[in-house]
Amino acid sequence: MSATQISARARTYALYTGAPHQAACAAVADVQPDAPLIPAPAEHDQLLLESEAFYWILNTQRHFFEYPFGIRYVQPTSHGIQLHLESNASLDSLLRGLLPCRSPMRTGRDEIHGLNGVRICPRTDRGIELRRLGQPTSIRLTGPSRRAFQKAETALAQQIQSNGGEACWLAGDAWTPYEKQWDTERQPIAYESTWRDAAWLPSGLLRRLGLLHTVAVPQVVTGHEARLGEWWILHSSTTPKRPCGAPNWCRP
Numbered sequence: 001m002s003a004t005q006i007s008a009r010a011r012t013y014a015l016y017t018g019a020p021h022q023a024a025c026a027a028v029a030d031v032q033p034d035a036p037l038i039p040a041p042a043e044h045d046q047l048l049l050e051s052e053a054f055y056w057i058l059n060t061q062r063h064f065f066e067y068p069f070g071i072r073y074v075q076p077t078s079h080g081i082q083l084h085l086e087s088n089a090s091l092d093s094l095l096r097g098l099l100p101c102r103s104p105m106r107t108g109r110d111e112i113h114g115l116n117g118v119r120i121c122p123r124t125d126r127g128i129e130l131r132r133l134g135q136p137t138s139i140r141l142t143g144p145s146r147r148a149f150q151k152a153e154t155a156l157a158q159q160i161q162s163n164g165g166e167a168c169w170l171a172g173d174a175w176t177p178y179e180k181q182w183d184t185e186r187q188p189i190a191y192e193s194t195w196r197d198a199a200w201l202p203s204g205l206l207r208r209l210g211l212l213h214t215v216a217v218p219q220v221v222t223g224h225e226a227r228l229g230e231w232w233i234l235h236s237s238t239t240p241k242r243p244c245g246a247p248n249w250c251r252p
Helices: 002-018 021-029 044-060 088-099 144-160 177-184 193-198 200-208
Strands: 071-076 083-085 101-103 112-113 119-123 126-132 139-142 220-225 233-235
Touching: 002 021, 002 071, 021 071, 044 088, 044 139, 044 193, 044 200, 044 220, 083 088, 088 139, 088 144, 112 177, 119 144, 119 200, 193 200, 200 233
Parallel strands: 083 139
Antiparallel strands: 071 083, 101 112, 119 126, 126 139, 220 233
């Protein structure tokens, strides 16, 4: 593939993922000419994990950021996805949405909030990798410093514990009793057959997150899913005096 072809494909890749030009060119150079620029997950477990992650991100992010959900750009591969975060604030927000914890409820029955069975493995100098126990899955978060990740994780665990909950991701390579009960009772949304059949849609949106910043400059993206993930409605909001032409998104 010529340098001109790589550059042209890199522009398309950047349009979908939000990646800077150099990162886009590097990603495109590794793609076969007849292969899709944005690969789908090779494993169905990865597809389901990304669909759940998008659900939690959409339902827990309510803060103003420069980029949608505080994610500057994404790097999807057939084996996983990497989310490049814009700031320490977006790191705090994403960890609160994704890391699993047992939350006390007024009904007297606790619930699992976040990605059930997910653990941090490993921690690196520039981020963390999230994997679900017993599955070949991977979601990497990167951008802020190692110290910022440690500080955000510690603060979140302390807050959860002070509220009477449990930071499940700290349990190591084993399920906590309540996580196991939650899983056994088929509580995770990914067990629903309708959700599993439609999981390609939220996973595909997460892998093309750059489009939300390309078509407009939204600081807050909110929305909801319906019919167990068959429909996804996204709303983008901007600060005053900043135009927004972003459409609502739904299943075609």
